[in-house]
Amino acid sequence: MKYKVLVVAGTAAFVQLAAMSAFAAEPIQVIPPAKVADPILAELGKKLYFEPRLSKSGFISCNSCHNLSMGGTDNLKTSIGHNWQKGPINAPTVLNSSMNVAQFWDGRAVDLKAQAGGPIANPGEMAFSHALAVEVLQSIPRYVGEFKAVFKSDKITIDEVTKAIAAFEETLVTPNSRFDKWLMGDKQALNADELAGYALFKDSGCTACHNGPAVGGASFQKMGVVEPYKANSPAEGRVAVTKQEADRFNFKVPTLRNVELTYPYFHDGEAATLTEAVDIMGRIQLGKKFTDKENGQIVAFLKTLTGDQPDFKMPILPPSTDATPRPKPFE
Numbered sequence: 001m002k003y004k005v006l007v008v009a010g011t012a013a014f015v016q017l018a019a020m021s022a023f024a025a026e027p028i029q030v031i032p033p034a035k036v037a038d039p040i041l042a043e044l045g046k047k048l049y050f051e052p053r054l055s056k057s058g059f060i061s062c063n064s065c066h067n068l069s070m071g072g073t074d075n076l077k078t079s080i081g082h083n084w085q086k087g088p089i090n091a092p093t094v095l096n097s098s099m100n101v102a103q104f105w106d107g108r109a110v111d112l113k114a115q116a117g118g119p120i121a122n123p124g125e126m127a128f129s130h131a132l133a134v135e136v137l138q139s140i141p142r143y144v145g146e147f148k149a150v151f152k153s154d155k156i157t158i159d160e161v162t163k164a165i166a167a168f169e170e171t172l173v174t175p176n177s178r179f180d181k182w183l184m185g186d187k188q189a190l191n192a193d194e195l196a197g198y199a200l201f202k203d204s205g206c207t208a209c210h211n212g213p214a215v216g217g218a219s220f221q222k223m224g225v226v227e228p229y230k231a232n233s234p235a236e237g238r239v240a241v242t243k244q245e246a247d248r249f250n251f252k253v254p255t256l257r258n259v260e261l262t263y264p265y266f267h268d269g270e271a272a273t274l275t276e277a278v279d280i281m282g283r284i285q286l287g288k289k290f291t292d293k294e295n296g297q298i299v300a301f302l303k304t305l306t307g308d309q310p311d312f313k314m315p316i317l318p319p320s321t322d323a324t325p326r327p328k329p330f331e
């Protein structure tokens with residue numbers, strides 16, 4: 001009897017292994033749901049993510065430019081910063097950003113924690129300073145209590161702020177897209193056009209750069225491999241970080257997860273639609289001109305990569321106190 005159970009279990013394990021190696025043969029893998037290591041830290045990070053008082057104006061939060069109701073982006077060509085300043089580059093999505101090899105288009109931040117301090121002190125974004133941001137939080141006893149619960153100290157530091165924001169961002173993973181369901185064996189999850197689009201995506205060579213669970217995010221690649229990309233923006237890409245001429249105009253390959261929601265496209269936001277982005281990619285990365293039908297099929301496939309969006313209760317932020325430094329929205 002015992003033996004029989006073992007055999008059944010063994011068969012199940014074999015079937016699972018076979019199925020797993022079938023997935024492994026695909027250049028795109030299932031995106032696993034987030035494992036939240038420290039829910040209290042992530043919850044504090046969520047508040048800070050929505051906290052406009054981390055900006056000089058008291059008006060701009062991470063969510064202003066990475067709107068979680070809109071795929072973690074602002075859907076603008078380039079972002080609007082403090083005093084309505086025009087940003088230099090398109091805001092990438094924060095969804096699944098924990099899977100990126102590094103953060104920013106040029107990868108200048110090694111991870112989410114290193115990234116999170118940037119916008120607060122960036123004069124073109126939140127235009128604050130780390131010291132002032134901490135002073136604001138420190139003046140609000142409920143924040144002091146929440147930081148103390150996690151970090152066991154009465155004194156808030158910027159390191160703790162960025163750690164908490166990063167912990168929240170790590171929860172922003174989007175599983176259960178139709179494409180994942182298909183990968184996991186639900187052959188009804190995609191229709192014929194979407195499957196044809198996926199075949200084109202693979203056979204044309206898109207997966208050389210857009211692969212893995214995030215369908216990108218894993219490497220830096222030249223924008224304009226076969227044909228140069230004509231950009232109006234001054235962004236130079238990875239060379240700005242490495243100072244290696246070979247890295248000129250190399251950008252982090254963006255994730256294509258939720259790409260239906262994260263328009264407009266490319267580091268300069270110049271491609272307004274997926275149709276345009278796919279056409280440009282085909283031509284300048286692969287020397288391939290897709291027909292309207294093929295383009296439509298690839299776009300249909302890309303839209304199957306939209307997963308479950310973050311779903312949570314809006315955080316209610318503790319009110320300022322008499323001691324809280326006041327916002328300076330028009331300076």
Ligand code: HEC
Binds near residue numbers: 065097106125
């Ligand atoms: C004014 C708009 C704006 C605000 C506010 C802002 N960001 Fe960004 N964010 C951007 C832009 C633009 C980029 C791309 C910059 C670059 O690559 O040079 C970016 C990049 C990022 C990235 C890198 C994603 C990737 O794929 O490389 C993350 C993560 C991120 N921001 C998180 C945050 C967090 C956390 C906050 C709040 C502390 C924040 N952002 C505030 C506009 C903004």
Ligand code: HEC
Binds near residue numbers: 206209266
């Ligand atoms: C040689 C590597 C490479 C290949 C091949 C490639 N891409 Fe890309 N892809 C990139 C890079 C790098 C970017 C970002 C470029 C930029 O913004 O300057 C990008 C951006 C995109 C974007 C815009 C995403 C966003 O959020 O802005 C889409 C859509 C896209 N690629 C689809 C495709 C499709 C479809 C194919 C195949 C026809 C393809 N790519 C082939 C490297 C590649």
